[in-house]
Structure formats: C-alpha cells, structure tokens
Amino acid sequence: MEKVSTSSSNKITNNNGETVYDSTNTSSKFTCYLCFVAVFGALGGFSFGYDTGVVSGALLFIRTEFKLDSFDQEVLVSVTIATAMITAFMTGYLGDKIGRRPCMLIGSFVFTVSTIINGVSKTYWMLLLGRGLLGIGIGVILMISPVYIAECSPVEYRGPLVTLCTGMMTVGRTVASIVDGAFSYDKTGWRYMLGLTGVPSLIQFIGFLCLPETPRYLVRSGKEDMATQILQRIRGRSDVSDEIQQIKEICQQEIKLKELQGNEWTLKKVMLTPSVRRALIVGVSTSLIQQLSGINTVMYYSGTIIQMSGVRDEILAIWLTAVTAGVSCIFTLLGIYLVEKVGRRKLILSSLAGVLLSLIVLAVAFQLSEINSPGVTYSEDVNNTCSSYSSCASCITDQNCGFCYIEDGYSAINGSCAHKLDNMAAKYGRCNSTELSDGLVWGTTSCPSQYFWMCLLGLSLYLITFSPGTYWLFAAVVVLGFIFLFFTLPETKDKKLEEVETLFETPWCSCGRSGSFDINRTPNKPV
Template sequence: MGEGSAAKRLPTAIYLLTFLSAIGGFLFGYDTGVVSGAMLIIRDDFKLNTLWHELIVSATIGAAMLASLGAGAATDRYGRRLVILSASLVFLVGAVVMGAAPEKVTLLVGRIIVGIGIGLASMVVPVYLSEVSPVEIRGRVTVVNNIFITGGQLVSSIISGAFSEVPMGWRYMLGLAGIPALLQLIGSAMMPESPRWLISQGRDADAMQVLEKIRPKDADLKNEIDSIKAAMADDSRQGGLKEVLSSATVRQALLIGSLLQLFQQISGINTVMYYSASIITMAGITDKSLAIWLSAATSSMNFIGTFLGLWLVERLGRRSLTLGSLLGTTVSLFMMAITFQMAYINSPKVTFSNSVSSDCSADTCGVCTSKSSCGYCFMGDRNDIMNSTCVAVNKTSFDEMSMTGWCSNSTLLSDGNATFAYDWCPYTYAWLCIVGLALYLLCFSPGMGPMPWTINSEIYPGWARATCNSITTSINWGSNLLVSLTFLTLTEVLLKHGAYIDLCVFLKITVGLLLVHSRQHLRLQ
C-alpha cells in the first residue's frame, strides 16, 4: 500500500485532532494580522504616541517569548493536552480583556495575556501534532499548523476590513479572537493525551487506548509503542548547553538554525504583518478602511505562498527554497525602500511657511512629515496641490479629523476642503509600495516562513534536539520583539526608506552566511 492509501485508512479522529490542535496556530496568525488594522483605529481613539503604539504591538511578543521558555518544562510535567487547554483559556481571557479595554493600559494588559497564550501554543501544538500523527503523514500534518497561521492572518485582515467603518470596530476585531479560542478550549477538553507523553509516565495501557482511536484498525500498535520506547531511551542521553557547544558538528548546526530564526524576524515579516496597514497609510492611502482592505489583499499573498512552498519544497529542496526566498524578500524590500525614497524626493512643496512654530519649518512635505511633531496641510489632490503648509501637532493628543478641519479653516490656506497628512505625503505612485508589500509576502511565505522551523527539526541529533530547539525558538521570539518594538521609531529616525534599506542589508548578510555554512557543514539539499 502507498502513502496515499495509508492516509485514506486513517480514522476521522486524527483529522479532528489536527484541526483542534492547529487552532492554536490560527489564533497566533489571527492576532498577528488583526493588530495591524486595529491599531490604525486604536491609535486615534486612545491618542497613542509612537512608543505606546510599539508597546501595545510588542507586548504580546515579549510575553510569548517568556511563556515559550517555560512551556517545554510544563508540557513534560503536566502533559501536552493540559498545556493546550491552558493556552486556549488564557487566550480567551485575553481576547475578552482586549475587546472591553476602556483605555490603553488595560489594552496593554490584554495584549500581554494573549501573548502568554500564544507562547504556550507555539511550543506545544507542533509537539502534540508530531506525536499523535502516524509516521507516513507526519510531515504534512505538522505543516498544517503553518497553514493555519497564514490562514488566521488572512481571516483577521478580512474581519478588520469588515469592521473598519463600524464605530469602535477595533473591539470586535480583537474580541472575536475569543471564538476560536473557545472552540479549542471545548475541543481540547475532549482530546486524548499524547501517546508518547503517556509512555514517558509509565502509562502504557493508556497509550495503547489512545493509539487504538487514532490509528487504522490494522496498525501494529505494539510495534509503535516499542519504537517510541526505543526513541525515548536514545533521547535519555540529552545534553545541555555545555555538551552542545563541545560538539563541533552540533555547534555548526546550531549556528545555522539560530541564523535562520534570527533573520526570519530581522527580514521584517512580523513587522510587515503587525504594521502592514500603517505601512500602506505611510505610502499615501488616506482612507483607513481602504488601507485595511489593502492589507487584507496583501495578506492573501502570504496564505497563497504557503501552499506554493508545500509544492516546491520537495522539488527544489530546503536550501534552494530558503535562499531563493531570501533573495526575493531582499528585492521586494529594496523596491519598497526605493518607492519611499522617491516619495520623499518628489514630495510636494510647502507654499506657505508656518510662522507659529519654527520647529516645523520645511520646504517640502517629505521634510515636514519626517518630523514626528509636524504635519502637512494641503489643498487639492496629489496631482494638483494648490496651497500647503507645515504645522505643529501634539502627537499624543491630536485628532486627525479635527486637524483636517483646522487645515480647512486656516488663514494660511484658502477657504475650502483641505487634507491633513501626519506621517505620509501625497504621492502619485503609492501603489508601487503596495506591490512591493505583496511581493515581499509572496516571496517570504514559501521559504523563509516554514523552512527555519522545518530545518531546525531535522539537523540536530536526538540528544541535542531539545536544547538546540529551545535556543533557536527563543532567538526567534527575541528578534521578533526587537524588530517590532523599534520599527516605527526607525521610520522616524532613518525615514521610511532608510528602515527598509536597513532590513535589506541584514538580508544580504544572511544570504552570504547561509551560502557559506549550509553547504559546507549541513549539506542541505
């Protein structure tokens, strides 16, 4: 019988378990995507400055990093099922707190709670899926989690678009995450424990009962239990950090695994997902609802690209797919940098100087909006700007609609309808930035999205796997936190094109390091 026939004989329970477990990945993806659109509205409602914007976005990542560090010990002590159950409950509580938040501090607390749930789920769900899946379909089942992540990002973008024009719509965007969390909470209460964990606790009879439910009727369950015991006996030779670093081969593998996880995040993927709607508004799309819907359209590229990766990985190999993905993301980030650079160079003139504040003296819109305390008032459209000025604004308390009204009634401008631009400039070719954003996601998702996790699961010997994966997972979350916490500040200090050129430089360094080390030490195909 071939692999396809074996898969057809599998009981429905294994598909149900896969679905319920992978909801954890969906919740991770949903939160990653929904915060992008929600923050456009929250920023105005709560009068957030750049620091608070970054804190609210990044608090989830920091909490997830800390929670994932303790998740490994918790899953070994209490079992995989109980940790999944706990992650669902924590995420449900966090979603309720976020949706009901009356002010920014409560919202921050809700984001931290959600981060704890994500950290637990990101550690335990892949482990549980790999341990309950039959060997012949284990690879495909574990990849399901990645598909659920990108699917969650796409669904969240659609939800954000649907509620973008609803009063206080961000509450629905964030609060609706509680529905899949509740579904997983109910489902995980009925899920069986991992057979491997039961055997590790000396509960062979319980493990046999679980396997009888999730394996074909003709499966050799005794042989599978014996194989699990043999693998666990081999893994009992686990080494700590000292043993890992004392082995030259494992050190080289750990270097590549760490670089892959580090540069997956430094390449800017979660920055793009967290701030995609903000990036689109920076490009000159003034309508928030349109910006959120365009963010949803670009998110679909990430979802489609995941399936493209499934199709290409066995044809191109892990190494070629990863390096090709890196090259594509470098080109697309460079394209975005050039677009923002051209918008800055070709930004419209300031026709009236602002005598109220010398800090906002500027001759072009690009110079004006590069200052965090200034905004650009103009009349006309992006192709025909008649009058304009650069004005001071209190970024912690300004309201965009009131500033637009002030611009319209300003004596510096002719009476009529005016537009206020706080962090963008009118630019005819803003669509090029959106194309670059979509291209980036399409290039990232087949290779640099799943491959760091796949490669890290394959390149370590059994005795070093737990230690090395713990190190590389922490590096992933830590670098994710660093990038997301500093991105908006970088766009103010280095300007938008500078921030993207910075990411491109990191990517080129990565390509060079991987070209040298992966072929020489890991022989990745």
Template sequence: MAVAGAIIGAAIGGWLNDRYGRRSTILIADFLFFIGAVVMASAPGPPLLIVGRVFVGLGVGMASMTSPLYISEASPAKIRGALVSTNGFLITGGQFLSYLINLAFTKAPGTWRWMLGVAGIPALLQFILMMLLPESPRWLFHKGREEEAKAIMRKIYPADEIESEIIALKESVETELQQKGSNTDKISITKLLKTKTVRRGLIAGVGLQVFQQFVGINTVMYYSPTIVQLAGFASNRTALLLSLVTAGLNALGSIVSIYFIDRTGRKKLLVISLFGVVISLGLLSAVFHETTSHSPMVSLQETSHFEDFTCPDYGEAINGRAWNCMKCLKASPDCGFCASATDKLLPGACLISNDTVKDTCHQESRLWYTRGCPSKYGWLALIGLALYIIFFSPGMGTVPWIVNSEIYPLRFRGVCGGIAATANWISNLIVAQSFLSLTQAIGTSWTFLIFGVISVVALLFVLVCVPETKGLPIEEVEKMLEMRGLHFRFWEKRNARSSSSQQEKGQSA
C-alpha cells in the first residue's frame, strides 16, 4: 500500500512542483509523512494502519522526485551530481539506520507502534528546517520572480559565474515563452511528446527509472532475508543479520557515487554499474541452479525417525527414494526439510511444516529448512548479493535520479520528473509483487537469469539513449537534446561541443 501511495504521490508531485514550487511540495510531503506515522502508530486495527501506509506512500512519491530536482536546481553545475548523490546516500543510509532502529524496538512494549511512529520525527525535523531554505531559483525565474531568483543565485554561485548563469537561465525562459505563447500553464501529454527536447529527455529519463527497478534491486532490498534462506541458510536471525549487511553495502555504494559522479560522469558510471550487475546476476543464477539441482536427498530412515510428522505428500509418493530436499519443499507449502544431525548435506527427513515439528527438529541439533535447501555453495550466493549491491548502488542506484533532475527543459521539469518517478514506482510495485511468484513458478535461478537479461538490455539502452550531462549547466543540456538525434555514442561528442559552446559564451559575456 505504501508503494501504491508512492505511485499516486509521484504523479501528483509533478503538478505540485510546477504549480507551487519545489520547496512547497517538500513541505507537503513532510506533512503527509508526519500524519501517516501518527496514524500508523495509533492504529487500533489493520484498516487504519493501511490508511497510514497510504499517507506515507504519498509523501514518499512526492519527495522521491522533488528532492533531487530541488537540489539540482539550487546547485552549481560542477558539484550538482555530487550533491544529488548525497541525497541518495542519505536515503540508503536512512534505510540502514531504520534496520538498526527496528532491531532496537523489537523488545520494547508496543514494538511495531514504535517502529512506525518514530518515522514522524525526521518528517517534523525536515519540515521545520525546510522553512529556513529558499525556493528553487530556476522555478522563481520561470514564474517571473526574477529579483528573488537572482538574490538566491548570488548566494549559490561564485562571483565570476553568476552573470553567465543568469543570462543562460533568462535566455532559456524567454525561448520557452516565445515557443509556447501565452499558454504557459497548460501542459498536455501531446505537447510533451511533440516537443523534441522533452521527448528525447523522457526516453532517457523514464527508461532509466524503469530499468532501475527491472534489473531487480528491490527483490534484493525487500527480500534479502528470503534470498539468504533460499541460498541454504536456515536461521531467520542469520538471514536478518545478513540483510543488514546488504543495507550497509547499499549505503556505502552511495558514498562511492558522491566521489565519482562529477569525475567520471553519469554515463560511464552507469555502464560500469550495469556491467557489474550482469556479472553478479549471472553468478547468482549459477549458484541457485547448483543449490536446487544438487540438494540433499530425502531418507526414508531419517523421515521414519519422526514417524508422527512425515509430510503426507512424501508418505504417499510412489518413488520416495527419488525425492530430494527441493522436491520435498516444492511438493507442498506444508512440507519442510529436517537436515541430518551429522552433516546438513547428508540425506535428511521430509516432514510436516509447523512450529511443533520445527522445534522437534531443532531439539536434536538439526537445521530446519522451509525455503531453500542445505548447500555447500551458499556462501557464493552471499558474494553474488554483495557484488550486486556494490555495483548497483553507485551507478543505477543514484544516476537515474540525477539524470532526471537535470535533463528536462525548465518549463516541463516538474511534470516530466513526476512522470519518470511514477514509472519508477509502478515498476517497483510490479517487480516486488512478482518476485516470490516467479521463484515459485520457474525457480530462483531462472528468475535471476531473467533479471540478468534485462540488465543487458539496460546496458544497450544506456549506450544509445542516455546523455552525458557532467559539468553542463542545465540550460546547455536542453540545447544538446535539441541539436541531434539519438544514436550510438553521440552524447559524448555532443557533450564536448556543448562544453566548448559554454566556454565561448562565458568569454563573450
């Protein structure tokens, strides 16, 4: 429900950004965060809890596209990428912190109420601090409030750059007004698609947001404990602790992005990121194929040891000797595998899956499996997960938001950013809701292989369709999109020309 709310919030957020400004939209998002947290913490039952989740989702959707946009428009070009990447680091760092906070509240009275209610504190803090910050100077300029915009820009930019920035921004706004006439507040999908710069920007921006989700990141973030169990780690506690490591690596990768984004550029970082993601997913697919095709056998003798708890499907099987752990688990949700007390890789027992049987299995110093099976290659799955996060986070984790914050013409920036963020959240929902079903239907190995193939397609998409915007003023990005069509590597060449154009412009100014 939170993700569903985020889809709506992102869609509404685009309109709010253009109508009322970036700062006002963030304040509205903070208000929704706070209300959602209070409602969830005080919910007497599931219905009100769901209402609170929707409120939080609305805030998440608005903030997800507004924050990078606001930071981008209020940042000098040479450090714009690093500052937007910092936003990504604080998001992933916040996720890691939330794991620790939830862990601390597990033994507190009212457990989950504290976990959900504490989210109101950062929302309230940001609301107060946002009151001290200015509106986006580019949005003010577009709305005709030039003196306010100039005053803010003089505080942001060095003295030797301010005049050229103001001139470039003024020319951009005047060009838009000449093209659109007096109907500056009427924006339709048809108009967006007919405008060449917007259409090309949307192809790159929306494509990146969709691929960010369809390469499988949130299967790892949402289901990392499950994936760890599928790899053969039976303990819930072990799975949760390893998922904490995953969140930590995600935050660490965002720090790497801050350092490299304005040095190597957006496009190179994306290519390196996706190349690593493809390798990692290939490793995960191979490991899970090995764990599922070579799982321990089911022993009639071991199962008979728990004669009152034999899984009915196994008891009724014609050829029980051919059963292994994976076949036992797939036979029915009511079946579990109790590993051998001597060695977890030796034949074990196929039993009914419930708490009583689980406790009985544990009492004999055996491991109990209901998701994945014992494997000597499970540690390779952990390496694959770690590599996936390490490669994904600095590139595909942050760059799509950076590109979307700087690629659209000023007049369409809020609406287009909202469209791209909405596409991201819809893709998020599709992937999150389909992952477990896919693993059940075709197996974990094939599921990760599908994500790997999508990652290869994403790599080709980046090479052909995504611009290099490193160090370019936002107005120069628009000119780059206007002058040439999409084809392989044209962005890099155009980038050089735009930089040259920018230098000439600065000299003439």
C-alpha cells in the first residue's frame, strides 16, 4: 500500500504507478483577466468590511438625530447580521440552481439599493429597513464570492486569491474609519458615511456584468464549450483540455455521491461520519470562538467604547477608531502572509493569546475607571436627573437617582432593569466597584427580610455577570477556546485536502499532530 509523504509534490500516484493528479499539467500564469476576476470577486469583502467599520462612527450621530436608546442601537446593528445569516443559509442552494454570477449580481444590486435607503432615511424604521436589506446583500455576496474566486482560480493561486476576501474586509474597515472621520465635522455626515457604502457594491455590480460564469458551474450545466472558452481566457493559454477533464470527473463524482446518498439528509451523514464530524466541530468552534471573543463589539461599537472610556469629543473618538481599524488591517495582511510560513495552528493560538491579553487590559481599565470616571452617557428617555451628575459614582449615591432605570429595591431583584441597564453595562463594561457596592447596599436594604436570600441571589448573579464588564466574559471565552483548540486543532500546513481528512480520524487530542496520507485507504464509514 503506497504512502504519499507530506512534503510538497506535483504528482499523486496509485499502487499501479498511474498518475492520479499532476499539477504541472495545469500550471497557469497569473493573467490580467484572473486579477480582474479576483479583485471584483473580493470587492464583496471590501463592502462588508466598510459597512462594519462605518457603522461605528455613524452610530454616534444617528443615535442623537433619531434619539435612540441603547436597545434601538443594538437592533439597528443586529438586524443586518440576522438577515445576513438567514440569507447565507439559502444562498448555497440558490448558487447551485441559478449560478454564481447571477447570485453576485443580485447580491451587489440589493446591497447598493439598501445603502441608498440608508443614506436618505428620514425615520428610524426606514433606516431599519435599509439595514435589513443590507444584510440580505451581505449574506449573498459573502457566501458566493469565495466560491466564485476558487472556481476560477488555478490551484497554485487559489489559496492567496480566496483569502483576498478577508484582506479586503480589513481594508474596507480602515477606509470606512477614514470616511467617518472626514464627514464627522457635519452632524448630517452620517448620511454620506452610510450612502458611500454602495460605491464598491455598485462597482462590483458593473464589473460582474462583464465577468463570466465559473467554468465549473458551466461544466455541471452541460455547457462544456463555453467553459473551455472562459477557462482559456482566465488561464492565458489555449490548451485547457486536461483541466476541463478534471472538472468533468469531479462533477461526475459529485453526481454519483448524491445518487448513493439518495434523499438522505446530508447533515445527518456528516454527523454520523467520525472524521468529518470532528472536522466540522473544530471548524465551527474556531469561528464561534472568534465571534464570541468580542470582535463584533469592537467593530460595531468602537466609537462608543472610546467615548465611554473618557473621550467625550465625537470627532476625536471617530479618528481614534480609524487608528484601531488601521492596526487591524496591517495585522490581517501580515497574517495572510504568515499563514503558509508559520502554520495555521501556531498563528491561531498565538492570536488568541494576544486577544486574551488585550481583553484583560480592557477589563482592568474599565474597572479602574472610577479613579477618573468620565461623564454619564444618557438619552432623552432616561431620567434627566442624570445630566446633573459628573460621574456614575456621584449619581448612584444620590437617593433621587440611583440606578436610573430602577425606582425601588424590587427592581434590582426581579431584573426589570435588564432591558436597558444590563444591556448598557454588558456593552460598555462600565460598572466599577464603588458603584456596585453602593448599589448592593441600596438594593438589599429595601428588600423584606424573609426574601433577603432572593435579593442576595439576584444581585450576586448580576455582579458575576455584569460587574466586571463584558470584557471579562470575553476573556473567559478566549481561555476556554484556547484550551479547546490547543488539544483539538491539528496543523494543516503543506497538507492537501485529502491529507487533512486523515488528521481527524485519530483521537480528539491532536496537539499539532501531522502524518502521512494513504491514498488507497478505505474511506471513513459512518458509525
């Protein structure tokens, strides 16, 4: 039984010495047309990155114009993510039915229309509609863009070109922060901030009017001649028969696999196959750990967080946001450069360690904020007494103010303040020791003695959850994620896709394990 070493090779052969795959037969030069395809495909990542970055600065002005409370701001941000998630689940099926190119045209068109609605919005509900439509466009574009680029790219350029989407996201966030700063001197500048989001998506829409469908989708649809012409143009050579034949064989294998599976639910098959199930769990966990580490908080609320840390000037807060976005852009591009040199496992674990250190610094900084506590942030629907206090510490010790949203001790116990106060506390991480110790005394003294244990339990849960600030919670997630990935994430550097599968067939603890690949092994059977 022949073993193929993990070292890079141009050929894969079977027991009979026959070449199964030879990358030298499909080598291609990097053509201008391929660059055109990759750039316009990756513009979807730029559009998404721009949106996540521009909201942070625009929100500072939107909340003032529409008099939004904390909950309204969260809904305005979250509706885009929610509609994007729902759309992404359906886009894969749609892309297989109508093609990659039509999906990109639909996504970029919806994205552009939504930004026009956002820019001219006169009411909060109109803005909410625009943000929802924006999520639909994002869901379609982000789902199809990597597939489109991958199916058009030659093997030797596929990795870097697909990761171009990620790099463009950080570039988009950086550009958005600069745009925010440029328009921050005008109170209505947020309309230009949001409206300009449609510029890259409009360019992408025009570009895809000239771009072709992917060769692989055309072969699957029986349009082999058209696929050959397009592949010749992308590859910059006339002989693409070998690559067309490989695409046909892959498509035939997919058809046979579907026939063998019948109508059985694909996800069920995945979950019943140990190696695939483990790979899925590790892959999904990696994404979840990234999202739950607080990156979205930084992206969407960085301007607000900077203000809550003591920077009262809105314009200065926006420009400081641009600095953080610029740092993110530099290190993302650095990560793309290092991923094949250092390895994915080392890069992920070292990145998590840096995130953990940053979250601890943020959490400690907000807990020590009482030393020089900044002014209270409030909205019009909150008790206006708050405006007469210079800090939360002085507010909470006044019997006429207290917790702002709480009028008696029972409110602190039954959680009626959760609607707004807890959301603000979780988002800003602003509670400090004096505020909470005073609040504890103030809440418990109003509680009847026979129900004191309920008061103590409720306030204890509140303290554990919110008093340290959200950053301690994010830090805890990162610690758990680091431990999980340290024992389960294998190194996939210099591994072919077929070899990666074998890394998940052994026990859960991988600890960076790597090994050889047996091309003639028996496929992993469902349990």
